[in-house]
Amino acid sequence: MAKNCHNDLKMKFSVDEEFPDLSLHNNHMAKVLTKEIYEKLRGKSTPSGFTVDDVIQTGVDNPGHPFIMTVGCVAGDEECYEVFKDLLDPIISDRHSGYKPTDKHKTDLNFENLKGGDDLDPNYVLSSRVRTGRSIKGFTLPPHNSRGERRGIEKLSIEALANLDGELKGKYYPLSGMTDAEQEQLIADHFLFDKPVSPLLTCAGMARDWPDGRGIWHNDNKTFLVWVNEEDHLRVISMQKGGNMKEVFRRFCTGLQKIEEIFKKHNHGFMWNEHLGYILTCPSNLGTGLRGGVHVKLPKLSTHAKFEEILTRLRLQKRGTGGVDTASVGGVFDISNADRLGSSEVDQVQLVVDGVKLMVEMEKKLEKGEAIDGMIPAQK
Amino acid sequence: MAGPFTRLISGRNTAVLLASLGAGTMATGFLMTENNSLVAEAKKMLYPPSSDFPDLRKHNNCMAAALTPAVYAKLRDKLTPNNWTLDQCIQTGVDNPGHPFIKTVGCVAGDEESYEVFAELFDPIIKDRHNGYDPRTMTHPTDLDASKVFTPSHDLSLPGSSVHLSAAPTCVEPYFSFFPVSVFLLQITNGVFDEKYVLSSRVRTGRSIRGLSLPPACSRAERREVERVVVMALAGLKGDLAGRYYGLGDMTDKEQQQLIDDHFLFDKPVSPLLTCAFMARDWPDARGIWHNNEKTFLIWVNEEDHTRVISMEKGGNMKRVFERFCRGLKQVEQLIQERGWEFMWNERLGYILTCPSNLGTGLRAGVHVRLPNLSKDSRFSKILDNLRLQKRGTGGVDTAATGDTFDISNNDRLGKSEVELVQLLVDGVNYLIECEKKLEKGHDIKVPAPITQFRK
Numbered sequence: 001m002a003k004n005c006h007n008d009l010k011m012k013f014s015v016d017e018e019f020p021d022l023s024l025h026n027n028h029m030a031k032v033l034t035k036e037i038y039e040k041l042r043g044k045s046t047p048s049g050f051t052v053d054d055v056i057q058t059g060v061d062n063p064g065h066p067f068i069m070t071v072g073c074v075a076g077d078e079e080c081y082e083v084f085k086d087l088l089d090p091i092i093s094d095r096h097s098g099y100k101p102t103d104k105h106k107t108d109l110n111f112e113n114l115k116g117g118d119d120l121d122p123n124y125v126l127s128s129r130v131r132t133g134r135s136i137k138g139f140t141l142p143p144h145n146s147r148g149e150r151r152g153i154e155k156l157s158i159e160a161l162a163n164l165d166g167e168l169k170g171k172y173y174p175l176s177g178m179t180d181a182e183q184e185q186l187i188a189d190h191f192l193f194d195k196p197v198s199p200l201l202t203c204a205g206m207a208r209d210w211p212d213g214r215g216i217w218h219n220d221n222k223t224f225l226v227w228v229n230e231e232d233h234l235r236v237i238s239m240q241k242g243g244n245m246k247e248v249f250r251r252f253c254t255g256l257q258k259i260e261e262i263f264k265k266h267n268h269g270f271m272w273n274e275h276l277g278y279i280l281t282c283p284s285n286l287g288t289g290l291r292g293g294v295h296v297k298l299p300k301l302s303t304h305a306k307f308e309e310i311l312t313r314l315r316l317q318k319r320g321t322g323g324v325d326t327a328s329v330g331g332v333f334d335i336s337n338a339d340r341l342g343s344s345e346v347d348q349v350q351l352v353v354d355g356v357k358l359m360v361e362m363e364k365k366l367e368k369g370e371a372i373d374g375m376i377p378a379q380k
Numbered sequence: 381m382a383g384p385f386t387r388l389i390s391g392r393n394t395a396v397l398l399a400s401l402g403a404g405t406m407a408t409g410f411l412m413t414e415n416n417s418l419v420a421e422a423k424k425m426l427y428p429p430s431s432d433f434p435d436l437r438k439h440n441n442c443m444a445a446a447l448t449p450a451v452y453a454k455l456r457d458k459l460t461p462n463n464w465t466l467d468q469c470i471q472t473g474v475d476n477p478g479h480p481f482i483k484t485v486g487c488v489a490g491d492e493e494s495y496e497v498f499a500e501l502f503d504p505i506i507k508d509r510h511n512g513y514d515p516r517t518m519t520h521p522t523d524l525d526a527s528k529v530f531t532p533s534h535d536l537s538l539p540g541s542s543v544h545l546s547a548a549p550t551c552v553e554p555y556f557s558f559f560p561v562s563v564f565l566l567q568i569t570n571g572v573f574d575e576k577y578v579l580s581s582r583v584r585t586g587r588s589i590r591g592l593s594l595p596p597a598c599s600r601a602e603r604r605e606v607e608r609v610v611v612m613a614l615a616g617l618k619g620d621l622a623g624r625y626y627g628l629g630d631m632t633d634k635e636q637q638q639l640i641d642d643h644f645l646f647d648k649p650v651s652p653l654l655t656c657a658f659m660a661r662d663w664p665d666a667r668g669i670w671h672n673n674e675k676t677f678l679i680w681v682n683e684e685d686h687t688r689v690i691s692m693e694k695g696g697n698m699k700r701v702f703e704r705f706c707r708g709l710k711q712v713e714q715l716i717q718e719r720g721w722e723f724m725w726n727e728r729l730g731y732i733l734t735c736p737s738n739l740g741t742g743l744r745a746g747v748h749v750r751l752p753n754l755s756k757d758s759r760f761s762k763i764l765d766n767l768r769l770q771k772r773g774t775g776g777v778d779t780a781a782t783g784d785t786f787d788i789s790n791n792d793r794l795g796k797s798e799v800e801l802v803q804l805l806v807d808g809v810n811y812l813i814e815c816e817k818k819l820e821k822g823h824d825i826k827v828p829a830p831i832t833q834f835r836k
Contacts, residue, residue, distance in 0.1 A: 008463065009461075009463070010599045010601065017600075018601040019600075020662060021662075021665050049420075053599070061660070061661060146427065146432050151431065152427075202655065209434060209474050212435050212474075
């Protein structure tokens, strides 16, 4: 992508003239951005031409919600996190529980370090899933990349995924090429992702040129799924029905490592550094980029007065079964880890495994009419 | 196993740069301060224009019809003085493949210079959209003299009239053979429609402020500057044009409700044709509505263009609507010129606006008209076509008609002057009304001969 629009000509206007009106806004970017920071950063751009105005556009266009704090900014390339650190470090700290610019992030994809996780009660835990994202070094990110780059990412991904075998052997379905039959099957499997409609994504430029260069890969067993060029270069998902999170996590780690080997061979490894872990488009997904979770039936616990507090203490979050920004249906919740940065993959999945196990036991107690006050955990 | 990427990034100086694109922050820090242009060059080599050429196989818009790999290769790396690129012009057309029945334009200008720098793409698009108008060889006439329309001395056969007027008698002839002479004279002298049929009359156009980028490209400061320039000028309007500005972000609930009731309020664009062209950024910053106290002259600031100027009133007095339109526009132009600003205009393309479809006059003159019988006649579309008119629903573009009331307006924008287009609309609407009256009485109607285009 060429040098971005206006970088030079915008500079003839003063900071006051250019500074966005954030008076009605409630997102991390709006909380952090001051005129001083803006003045310091407005003349800079990354080598690929991304500017601070590009970083914040989605946050300016989406004032946010009084109850839900969105991030309000995106990275256009790996270098953004360095060039715009005066803005992004405080946002990262806000979003990731005080993570400091000097902190180091631990990566641990050794599934054998996970304790338990194979005994979640399938009467309550309907399905288990672990997802993360990966960015390919040497390419700019979805808010910024050109069609040529996006196609390059797709091409590399197809090559890498074609090398998977055994339980991971599978097939790639490009979004623009699939037949009606294939599309219906992918919808029935709940695998198909569609053009983003959320303005959080569209205002960040992530839907450009849709569906060029986008696609879905999954293994024949339908337990390992990769999205190409949606909100990140790659989204990697391991899932299965029931409560065997251990198995899901094993497949997750194995698959990721195999894919990474192939990308590395092409001198296009994953974007990673020891401070921020895996680099992804949204600062909220830095670190592990991992969301490990279950669909679990908690009709009684979810109506308990202390439900939210229990979740907070367990470092978990709830969502509806449609994913982010949906409501729960029939007492079934999507429960997953809240943290991404500052703890490892194993740590985060461990929290899910232990936390869900505890909550299922609480649910069983409530079914019997017993109190659960003694079971409420300390803050993890 | 080495793919094209390893081949390209190995063994050359650029390899060092490219590897360091992903090498991490220290190398990047060096790169950033010293070698941005080197990085850009390396990138161009790694991604030739062919790798970036959009997939337009399913597309039906003017841009997709005009953009060839050769044109793309020539223009991809060019920049306007504002650093606006071809990819940014065409993004909306790539993202919106279009409809088999409706051909959208599929590209926008980011600034005045876009039409020049990317002329190899815009010229064929303009030709396609504006009936063969060739910006390289033709000139566009601007005429905002309202007195020229509807007056008895408006003799269509006078020698020395604009060449475009020679088209008009073709429109008139069918009337002659068909209607009594008195009706013919009435139509020419008044420009006031029968209010049994015409419910409202309206003329709109757009104007851009020279020296500031257009809505797809403008920064917040530029957009605020447009607002400042325009609002300051409008404050100088007097008499029947005196009015008030309502900033979209500042208006009270009461003001907002009133503007909604008046059908004046415009909202954040939801059409992907506009959002994919980056026109909704920073909403509602520096957007607003100005209107005169009489609510007959209205200006939208920073919606799809720097300004949209609208003159309107209930009823059929198009003559008065157009007169006020011309007067208001001239006064606004004078007021901005006093402060050293001017409108974007040139003699090839007339008034420069964001969408190529609005070049020339940017003028849409129209009425809301009841045509219960004519609209059911199978010849309705053909009649409109030949009169160079278009129909829309009463909600505006891309809406369906409610009941029998249609929004009827001129099709053309470029190659004919404002006076010519309004005359065309007046003549056409009168013809439609006469058809309606005929059908009411059970008489038959005739499809008029097509009005010719400008001379090629």
